[in-house]
Amino acid sequence: MRFTPNMTPYIKDFPPESLPISSIDTIPEPPLNENFPLNKELQQILHGKQLLFENLQHPLEEIHQHYENGYITYRKGIIKTKSKTVCARCGNQEQSLFAHFPCARCGEEECIYCRKCIMMGRVSECTPLIDWCGPEPDCELTEHPLEWQGTLSPGQQHASDQVRQIIIENRELLVWAVCGAGKTEVLFEGINAALDSGKRVCIATPRTDVVLELGPRLQAVFPGIQVAVLYGGSEDRHLQAPLTIATTHQLLRFYKAFDTVILDEVDAFPYTADESLQYAVRQSRKEHSSMVYLTATPNQKWQNECRSGKMDFVTIPARYHRHPLPVPSFKWCGNWEKSLQQDKLPPAVTQWIKKRIDNQKQCLLFLPKIDKMEKVLTILRKTYPKIQAVSAEDPERKAKVQMMRNKEIPMLLTTTILERGVTFPNIDVAVLGSEDRIFTESALVQIAGRVGRSAQFPRGDITFFHYGKTESMVKARKQILHMNAEAKKKGLIDY
Numbered sequence: 001m002r003f004t005p006n007m008t009p010y011i012k013d014f015p016p017e018s019l020p021i022s023s024i025d026t027i028p029e030p031p032l033n034e035n036f037p038l039n040k041e042l043q044q045i046l047h048g049k050q051l052l053f054e055n056l057q058h059p060l061e062e063i064h065q066h067y068e069n070g071y072i073t074y075r076k077g078i079i080k081t082k083s084k085t086v087c088a089r090c091g092n093q094e095q096s097l098f099a100h101f102p103c104a105r106c107g108e109e110e111c112i113y114c115r116k117c118i119m120m121g122r123v124s125e126c127t128p129l130i131d132w133c134g135p136e137p138d139c140e141l142t143e144h145p146l147e148w149q150g151t152l153s154p155g156q157q158h159a160s161d162q163v164r165q166i167i168i169e170n171r172e173l174l175v176w177a178v179c180g181a182g183k184t185e186v187l188f189e190g191i192n193a194a195l196d197s198g199k200r201v202c203i204a205t206p207r208t209d210v211v212l213e214l215g216p217r218l219q220a221v222f223p224g225i226q227v228a229v230l231y232g233g234s235e236d237r238h239l240q241a242p243l244t245i246a247t248t249h250q251l252l253r254f255y256k257a258f259d260t261v262i263l264d265e266v267d268a269f270p271y272t273a274d275e276s277l278q279y280a281v282r283q284s285r286k287e288h289s290s291m292v293y294l295t296a297t298p299n300q301k302w303q304n305e306c307r308s309g310k311m312d313f314v315t316i317p318a319r320y321h322r323h324p325l326p327v328p329s330f331k332w333c334g335n336w337e338k339s340l341q342q343d344k345l346p347p348a349v350t351q352w353i354k355k356r357i358d359n360q361k362q363c364l365l366f367l368p369k370i371d372k373m374e375k376v377l378t379i380l381r382k383t384y385p386k387i388q389a390v391s392a393e394d395p396e397r398k399a400k401v402q403m404m405r406n407k408e409i410p411m412l413l414t415t416t417i418l419e420r421g422v423t424f425p426n427i428d429v430a431v432l433g434s435e436d437r438i439f440t441e442s443a444l445v446q447i448a449g450r451v452g453r454s455a456q457f458p459r460g461d462i463t464f465f466h467y468g469k470t471e472s473m474v475k476a477r478k479q480i481l482h483m484n485a486e487a488k489k490k491g492l493i494d495y
């Protein structure tokens with residue numbers, strides 16, 4: 001498609017003066033015509049979004065009339081300056097992630113497009129991003145929508161009060177809650193306050209399984225309001241709901257939509273690895289909005305910003321069951337990779353496993369790489385044929401985790417795939433090769449956080465078998481000790 005300088009769109013028979021949208025200097029923004037009969041369905045779909053023509057079922061003519069009457073804006077999908085090309089949807093500035101193609105849509109031989117966000121539909125030089133700039137759709141206010149009978153621990157209550165306050169005041173807050181503290185409940189009062197005043201709330205998280213778990217949980221405590229659950233392939237896409245639960249990827253479709261964004265597991269892959277997701281979070285917020293970051297393991301940069309007072313934060317240093325976090329012990333085990341080559345495990349590791357299996361205590365063993373894990377599995381199965389292993393590539397991952405829950409298997413070998421999100425009530429955990437680069441401070445804190453989560457079994461062993469201590473290991477241990485000390489000082493643990 002091409003536009004003439006006065007923004008008349010053409011999809012074929014392009015007049016000579018027409019251009020792809022990226023080549024138009026300034027895109028006019030016609031004033032709002034209050035007498036124009038707006039299409040409410042289009043308003044519902046477009047409000048707070050940045051979509052492409054092909055995302056919309058409506059005829060081009062109707063969409064364009066909304067533009068001419070000041071209800072819709074067109075923005076350039078690709079912004080070209082003298083020095084670089086930028087994708088306005090995902091924020092990509094990495095020049096190698098742009099390509100060009102002979103484009104049938106605009107008739108240009110070389111139409112540049114963004115490869116980075118192409119899974120959400122192609123954004124090229126001739127692609128307008130379409131936003132709604134007319135009045136907000138009517139929404140019904142539900143007074144005090146929260147229906148929850150549970151109680152918060154004192155640590156949770158303190159964090160909950162702060163979350164509520166910053167949501168009311170449109171500020172930012174980091175909630176640093178140890179693994180197993182119960183961070184979701186801490187959001188309820190704040191979300192309630194937001195919804196009570198007609199604000200739109202989004203909980204975003206990098207992982208689809210978290211979205212699937214949070215959706216029903218929040219719908220249950222806010223039964224009177226609509227909760228949209230968005231992930232790749234979900235059907236709630238066009239729902240204009242007061243509360244949205246989405247993967248961070250899905251935020252790329254939103255634009256100045258939310259009054260409150262809660263970002264869960266800020267430290268989890270792929271958010272930290274991918275700047276476009278951070279850009280997506282920024283784009284999805286309204287100008288005046290609040291932001292809550294949730295994490296059990298903030299990275300070094302965040303920790304420094306908290307300690308230096310640059311960022312407001314609140315900690316929940318103790319688990320709800322008032323027992324301290326299990327502290328990892330370090331055991332040197334020599335060149336374990338060499339042992340594996342000789343079809344052996346280091347004796348310390350063999351002993352650790354034997355002790356657990358003899359006592360019928362289930363355990364997890366984390367390994368840095370899949371091939372090492374397969375090797376260990378072969379060795380262990382000679383003695384313990386029921387042991388299983390899971391990795392990210394394993395299609396039977398869910399079934400194996402379930403077998404572990406059902407206590408059908410004594411031990412599960414795993415890569416970092418199980419470092420977060422899974423809870424087994426009564427397990428011991430070890431890492432073999434904890435010196436590997438993949439085991440960052442936060443990965444190790446998360447792994448240690450698998451132990452002692454249930455009130456019934458609040459203790460357990462966590463051992464890092466290594467061939468040379470790393471800074472990450474030392475920092476992970478320090479972080480856990482620090483949280484326990486803080487919890488003790490604040491009277492949040494009894495043991």
Ligand SMILES: [Zn+2]
Nearest residue numbers: 087090114117
């Ligand atoms: Zn892009």
Ligand SMILES: [Zn+2]
Nearest residue numbers: 103106111126
């Ligand atoms: Zn084109």
